[in-house]
Amino acid sequence: MPAALGHAFRRLLALPAVLVGVTLLTFLLTGLIPGDVAEELILRSGGQPTPEAVAALRAQLGLDDPGPVRYLRWLARVARLDLGQSWQTGEPVGPLLLERLQATLVLTGTALTVGVGVALGLGTWAAARPGGLADRLALGTTLLLRCTPDFVLGFVLLYFLAVRWPVLPLTGAGTWRHLVLPALVLGLGLGATQARLLRASLLEVLREPFIAAARARGLGRRTVLLRHALRAALVPVVTSLGNATGFLLGGSVVVEAIFGWPGVGQLAVRAVGTRDLPVLQGYALAMATLVVVVNLAVDLSYPLLDPRIAVEGGERDATSR
Amino acid sequence: MKGYRKGLVSTLLTLGLLTMAACGRPPAVGGGTGEGAHGGHEAHGQAAAGSAAGAPAGAAGGQRLRIAIGHGLDYVGVDPLGPGRENTLLATIIYEPLLLETADGKLEPALAERWESDPTGTHWTFHLRRGVTFHDGTPFDARAVVRAYERHLRDPEKARRLGEPRVEIVDDYTVSFHLNRPHAPFLSVVGSFSTVIPGPNAYGSDGNLVKPVGTGPFQVTRFTREHVLLARYEKHWRQVPALEEVEVKYIPDPATMILALEAGEVDVIGADGYGVPRNEIRRLEADPRFRVLVNTKDAALEWIGFNLHRPPFDDLRVRQAFNYAVDREAITRQVLEGYAVPARGPIGYDASIPWTNTAIEGYRHHPERARALLEEAGWKDTDGDGIRERDGRPLRATLLFEPTRDWKLVAEALRTQLRQVGMDLRLEMRDGALIRDLQKKGDFEAAAQGSIGKSLVDPYYYLVWYYSSRGRGSLLHDPGLDGLIARSLSTLDPGERERLYHEIQARIMEILPGAYLYHPARVTVVRADVEGWESAGTMDPLRFLWKVSRRGGR
Numbered sequence: 001m002p003a004a005l006g007h008a009f010r011r012l013l014a015l016p017a018v019l020v021g022v023t024l025l026t027f028l029l030t031g032l033i034p035g036d037v038a039e040e041l042i043l044r045s046g047g048q049p050t051p052e053a054v055a056a057l058r059a060q061l062g063l064d065d066p067g068p069v070r071y072l073r074w075l076a077r078v079a080r081l082d083l084g085q086s087w088q089t090g091e092p093v094g095p096l097l098l099e100r101l102q103a104t105l106v107l108t109g110t111a112l113t114v115g116v117g118v119a120l121g122l123g124t125w126a127a128a129r130p131g132g133l134a135d136r137l138a139l140g141t142t143l144l145l146r147c148t149p150d151f152v153l154g155f156v157l158l159y160f161l162a163v164r165w166p167v168l169p170l171t172g173a174g175t176w177r178h179l180v181l182p183a184l185v186l187g188l189g190l191g192a193t194q195a196r197l198l199r200a201s202l203l204e205v206l207r208e209p210f211i212a213a214a215r216a217r218g219l220g221r222r223t224v225l226l227r228h229a230l231r232a233a234l235v236p237v238v239t240s241l242g243n244a245t246g247f248l249l250g251g252s253v254v255v256e257a258i259f260g261w262p263g264v265g266q267l268a269v270r271a272v273g274t275r276d277l278p279v280l281q282g283y284a285l286a287m288a289t290l291v292v293v294v295n296l297a298v299d300l301s302y303p304l305l306d307p308r309i310a311v312e313g314g315e316r317d318a319t320s321r
Numbered sequence: 322m323k324g325y326r327k328g329l330v331s332t333l334l335t336l337g338l339l340t341m342a343a344c345g346r347p348p349a350v351g352g353g354t355g356e357g358a359h360g361g362h363e364a365h366g367q368a369a370a371g372s373a374a375g376a377p378a379g380a381a382g383g384q385r386l387r388i389a390i391g392h393g394l395d396y397v398g399v400d401p402l403g404p405g406r407e408n409t410l411l412a413t414i415i416y417e418p419l420l421l422e423t424a425d426g427k428l429e430p431a432l433a434e435r436w437e438s439d440p441t442g443t444h445w446t447f448h449l450r451r452g453v454t455f456h457d458g459t460p461f462d463a464r465a466v467v468r469a470y471e472r473h474l475r476d477p478e479k480a481r482r483l484g485e486p487r488v489e490i491v492d493d494y495t496v497s498f499h500l501n502r503p504h505a506p507f508l509s510v511v512g513s514f515s516t517v518i519p520g521p522n523a524y525g526s527d528g529n530l531v532k533p534v535g536t537g538p539f540q541v542t543r544f545t546r547e548h549v550l551l552a553r554y555e556k557h558w559r560q561v562p563a564l565e566e567v568e569v570k571y572i573p574d575p576a577t578m579i580l581a582l583e584a585g586e587v588d589v590i591g592a593d594g595y596g597v598p599r600n601e602i603r604r605l606e607a608d609p610r611f612r613v614l615v616n617t618k619d620a621a622l623e624w625i626g627f628n629l630h631r632p633p634f635d636d637l638r639v640r641q642a643f644n645y646a647v648d649r650e651a652i653t654r655q656v657l658e659g660y661a662v663p664a665r666g667p668i669g670y671d672a673s674i675p676w677t678n679t680a681i682e683g684y685r686h687h688p689e690r691a692r693a694l695l696e697e698a699g700w701k702d703t704d705g706d707g708i709r710e711r712d713g714r715p716l717r718a719t720l721l722f723e724p725t726r727d728w729k730l731v732a733e734a735l736r737t738q739l740r741q742v743g744m745d746l747r748l749e750m751r752d753g754a755l756i757r758d759l760q761k762k763g764d765f766e767a768a769a770q771g772s773i774g775k776s777l778v779d780p781y782y783y784l785v786w787y788y789s790s791r792g793r794g795s796l797l798h799d800p801g802l803d804g805l806i807a808r809s810l811s812t813l814d815p816g817e818r819e820r821l822y823h824e825i826q827a828r829i830m831e832i833l834p835g836a837y838l839y840h841p842a843r844v845t846v847v848r849a850d851v852e853g854w855e856s857a858g859t860m861d862p863l864r865f866l867w868k869v870s871r872r873g874g875r
Contacts, residue, residue, distance in 0.1 A: 035754025039793070042478070043773070049793055053478030090400070090529065100546070158577065163584040170581045171572050173547050260572045262546030275754075 011296050019288050020075070026284040027071050030277050037275045038063060041087055061087060074281060083285070084278040088271075093282040097264065101286060103173060104263035107256070108248045110179055111186035112241070118191025119237065123198030128225060130203055138195065145192035150251070154185045154258045171260035182259040186252060190244055194237055201233040208232070232306045242298030246291045383565025384871045386851065388863070389572045389587040400530035410593070411549065411569065413514045413861040416535030419447055419466070420512035424855050424865065425618070426675040426777030428512040432461065432536065442503035442813040445486075447511075449494040453558045455520030456533075456540040463490040469518040470498075472528060482510045482782070503811045505818060509779035514861040538562050538867035547571050563870030569863075582611070588848040592862045597844045598726065599658050605846050614845045616856045617662045618673050620775045623731070624664065624837045625720065625767050626760070626787070626796045633716055633744075634766060638698040640833045644684035645691035646742040647735065653839050656730045660844055664837035667788075667829050668780060668822075674840075675777050678823035681830055683837065691742040702743055709743035717745040721759065722769035724750045727841065732769075760794065770794070770835065776858065780822075781810065788829060796834040 038057040042049040058064050062073070077084060083093035126138035145153075161181060162170040172178050205211065206229050214228050253265030264283065271279035390410065419433040430436075433447040453461040470488045474480045484504025491497050500507065510516060517535065525531035533541040538557045543550035548570045553562040570587055572578045575598050581587045582605075591597035597605075606613045627634035627643075634640055649663035662670050665683030672679050700709035700716045709716040720735065722728040732748045739746045746767075751759075759765045773794060774782030786792040788799075789806045802825060809821040843856050850872040857864035 033754070034752065035758050039757070040754050050478055050481065051793070052481070053476075056477050103546070155576065155580075158580055162586075163580050166584055170584050170586045171547075171577060172570065174545075257573045258577050260547055260570070260574075260577065262571075266573060 008296060008300055011292075011299070015289070015292055018292055019285060022284055022288040023075070023078075023281060024071065026281055027067070027074070030275075030280055031067060033275060035275070037061070037087075037277070040275045074278075078285070083282040086271075086276055086279050088274045088276045088279070093278050096267070096279070097282050097286050100262065100264040100267045103261060104249065104252055104256070104265060107179065107182055107186065107261055107263055108245070108252055110183035111190060111248060111252075112245065114183055114187025115190035115194055115244070116241070118188060119194030119198050122191070122195035123237075124202065124225065124230060126195070126199045127202035127206070128221075135199075138199070142192035142195045145188050146196070148189065150185055150189060150254050151258060153188065154181075154255060157181050157185060158258070173260075173262055178259075178261075182252075182255045182261050185258075186248060186255050190248065193244070194240060197240055198233060198237050201236050202229055205229045205233045234305050235302060238298055238301055238305060242295050245294045246287075249287060249290060384563055385566045385568070386564050386589065386866075386869060386871065387568040387570060387587040388589040388592055389570050389578045389581055390593045391571075391573055391575060391578060410861070411533075411541075411551075411863065412517055413537065413857075413864045414539045414551065414866050415533050415537045415541060416514075416517035416519055417537050418512055418514065418516045418518065419449075420508065422512050422776075422778050422857075422864070424857065425673075428508060428778065431512075432466070432518055436508075438813075442505075443500045445498040445500075445507065446491070447496045447498075449496065450558055451494055453536055454556055455522070455536055456554055457520060457522055459520050459522060459534075461518070461520075461536055462493050463496045465518055465521055466496045468521065468524075470516070473516050479510075479515060483507060483516075503813055505810055505813055506779050506781045509776070509781075512778065513776075514864075539567060542566075557867070560867070562867040564866070567866065579605070582846060582848075583608075588851060589845065589854070591843070591845045592856065597846055599660060599844075602658070602660070602844055602846070610849055611846050612849050612851070614847060614854060614856065615660060615842045616845070617840055617842045618777075619840065619843055619856075620674070620772055620777050620780065620858065621841050621843070622664055622667075622669075622772050622775060622837065623727070623839055623841060624667075624770050624835045625735075626770045626794075626835045627833075628760075628763060628766050629797055629832075629834060630763060631766060633700070633718055636698050637833060638694045639700070639716075640836075641684075642691040642694040642698070642742060643739065643744070644833065644836050645687040645694065646739050646744070647684070647836055647838065648686040648738050649839060650686065651738075652731055652734050656734050657727065657839065657841070660842040661839040662842070664839050666826050666837055667835070668775075668826055670840060676780055676819065676822045678826040680823070681826060683830075688742050695743060700743065707740065707743060708745045715745055716743060717747065718766040719747040719749050720767045720769070721749050721751050721756045721765055723753045723756065728769055731838065757794065760796075781806075784809075784822075784825060788825070788834070797832060799828070799832060802828055802832075 036049075036054060036058075038054045038061065039049040042053055042057060062070060065073075074084065081094070083097070085092055086096060089096075122138045122142060126135040129135060148156075158170060158181065161168045168180055169175075169178050170181075202225070206225075211224060211229055214224050219228075250265070252261075252263055253269060255261065256263040256265045257269070264286070267279065268283045270276070271283065417431050419431060420428045420436070421431040423429050430450070432450055432453065434450045436445060436447045438445045447466070449461070449463060449466065455461060455465075459465075467488050467490055470486075474483070474486070474488070480486075483498075484500040484502070484507050486498040486500045486507070488496065488498055498507075519530055520534035520536070523530050523532045523534040533544070536554075536558070538554055538559070539551040539562065540554050541549060542552045548568055551567040551569070553565055553567075555561055570581075572581055572587075578587070578590050579597070579601050582590050602613060605611050627640055629635055634643075653659065653661040653663050663683075664670060666678065666681040668674060669677035671677065695709055695716065699711045701711070702709045704710065720732060722732050729750070732750075736746045736748060756765075756768050760768055770787065772783065774780070774786045776783075784806055786794045787796055788802050789795065790798045790803050805821055805825045805828065809818055809825065812818045812821060845854065845856055847854050852870050852872050853865075853868040855865040855868060856862060
């Protein structure tokens with residue numbers, strides 16, 4: 001598959017440019033935060049920011065240099081895989097991010113699995129008999145789930161599964177039992193959206209000529225639906241899932257806060273509050289990388305799902321099947 | 322195509338396996354104490370054997386307490402002392418200073434058994450407690466104190482607050498401090514969490530703290546991002562705490578925190594002074610499973626600072642009118658549901674708050690007097706719209722405040738109250754840093770102020786911060802006040818200092834750079850069997866944890 005590999009390679013080449021853009025933007029935006037960073041850091045540590053203390057800290061953090069110098073210095077360090085140290089805790093940002101990212105990836109990964117499961121189950125169930133009872137039930141459920149904000153769903157699940165009938169722990173992390181509630185909250189909403197998308201996509205694909213051809217060959221309903229139609233119908237779902245991953249990573253902030261999940265979202269929120277610029281910069285870099293990589297993976301998955309899609313140009317060539 | 326697909330599948334499989342592997346083990350930071358398998362108990366030294374981390378309260382015999390903290394814990398590091406850190410939360414239970422603040426703002430012996438100074442107040446000698454050991458068994462002595470202070474004094478700000486002393490070892494159990502000039506707040510800083518003494522093995526090669534080794538009543542046994550497990554230190558010099566194990570849990574969302582209390586997942590909420598939403602307190606108060614502890618004997622004070630160099634508050638009569646227009650009783654009773662005490666002046670409301678000048682009556686709600694004062698200052702409602710004017714300009718001011726729940730409600734109440742005397746108070750919710758910035762530039766009319774530097778033991782830095790020309794948040798430049806504050810700094814006689822502090826407060830009320838509104842109560846909710854809980858300052862809320870026990874030995 002040389003075309004696909006070439007495409008992937010070019011996308012990878014563009015990655016540094018994207019990352020530089022994202023980090024530059026972050027850098028410029030953090031410069032707009034009002035207040036003296038050094039003064040805030042001292043105040044938040046319970047210290048008293050006398051002019052001397054502020055000046056000393058500014059010098060120590062290199063804040064007196066002009067913006068471009070600071071940005072280039074940061075970039076040069078990143079090139080050596082050094083993301084600097086948190087101003088708040090003095091910890092190296094790289095390991096800190098990795099550790100938090102791990103927690104977030106576990107959560108979003110599980111949520112994604114829940115979402116895909118819900119989507120495949122409800123989506124195909126609904127599409128199997130359009131307009132039937134199953135279809136209407138699935139459409140109703142997914143509509144309800146889609147319209148419920150994460151924090152509302154979070155509290156409903158928290159209240160019933162952890163307070164009323166305490167079968168699951170409320171907050172914390174560490175075991176799979178801690179993972180269930182936050183993953184459900186994140187995953188159900190996602191699954192609902194994807195299920196509707198899959199249903200629509202399936203109904204469309206089922207009208208395509210190759211399905212008629214498959215039916216004509218005497219294949220069973222089930223086989224046609226699951227073997228032939230589903231794969232092609234997954235293309236828009238996978239695209240949407242790719243986008244959703246970005247939202248999941250960013251949107252896990254609320255869920256992480258509700259359930260006390262020690263993920264990267266909470267780290268970023270606190271970094272904004274404490275003006276911890278090295279952590280913010282590192283966070284932006286990590287998120288941008290993840291989103292670009294996920295989108296690349298989505299692009300590369302198209303030809304696997306539906307061979308009618310040629311990577312180059314993306315034209316549909318129905319005759320090749 | 323085939324090979325490519327295989328590659329993708331195996332990549333996905335690997336990712337899945339990694340995810341599962343990651344699930345099995347919580348992300349943990351070692352913090353020097355090592356990390357164990359989940360649920361296991363990582364005993365550091367000899368402590369707390371037999372109580373499992375995952376066991377429910379009481380199951381393993383020892384008393385256990387789980388405290389939910391909303392802010393701060395996430396970043397608690399083992400080093401409570403570096404610049405720009407927010408990790409002071411656990412500092413005073415793991416580490417101890419030479420002296421300790423009591424709940425009513427006095428200083429009592431801690432690692433120093435007694436102390437004395439020469440008559441000039443520049444030479445201080447501390448006689449250290451003998452037989453104290455750090456958590457790792459190292460004996461505590463003068464060398465540990467000097468090492469800790471050398472590090473404290475590297476921070477220029479802390480050095481200033483201590484009066485820039487030179488520290489020396491006299492003998493194994495005696496340390497002396499030499500100051501260039503008398504510095505009255507010296508002892509209060511020696512007795513604060515900012516000058517705790519870590520053990521010699523707590524430092525890394527770069528001089529930073531890398532292991533939480535102190536002499537405090539509790540020692541860290543496990544340290545992860547979402548909670549800290551502490552075990553009582555069996556060899557503590559004062560008394561071994563009744564609590565065998567303490568879990569400090571990080572729950573950022575206040576609503577979840579209350580659910581966690583109700584679900585029995587934690588025993589204490591609100592200890593950090595942020596977490597308990599007022600509308601939920603009444604419900605928790607009615608629940609026999611909990612006790613609601615309300616502390617108003619705190620140094621906290623919410624007030625509004627005026628810009629004295631810009632209309633309309635450049636006129637003393639307008640500032641007085643503002644103060645008369647405010648109904649503090651109504652705000653504390655109705656808006657804050659009784660969880661606050663009306664303020665009278667810049668320090669406290671009665672003698673229970675140390676250093677308070679009780680002669681200050683403050684401003685009672687008196688709209689008539691407010692109207693008369695505005696009238697006298699030339700502000701009259703000529704067009705009948707309810708807002709006064711002078712020279713064609715309406716009596717209008719903008720109040721800047723931070724987006725906290727309380728301030729949103731209080732600001733709205735203030736707007737209504739001021740409207741009744743003919744002033745249009747505009748409300749602007751802004752980030753704290755922006756407010757301080759605008760205030761520094763003098764680009765504001767009125768701004769909500771907090772209690773920066775205000776402490777029961779000695780409010781000297783609070784006075785410097787807001788009322789001295791040297792202060793960063795300074796609202797006024799008054800040579801009289803500057804002189805009084807400078808004299809109070811070099812006056813060692815407690816009676817004389819108190820007199821000076823009273824004079825400072827009287828002068829502040831004369832100039833009236835602010836409207837002193839209320840002292841917020843700190844509300845902590847504990848499970849009903851928790852006994853001996855005392856709240857301390859917001860920066861070190863767990864200072865009295867060693868006094869806590871659970872009734873029935875649960």
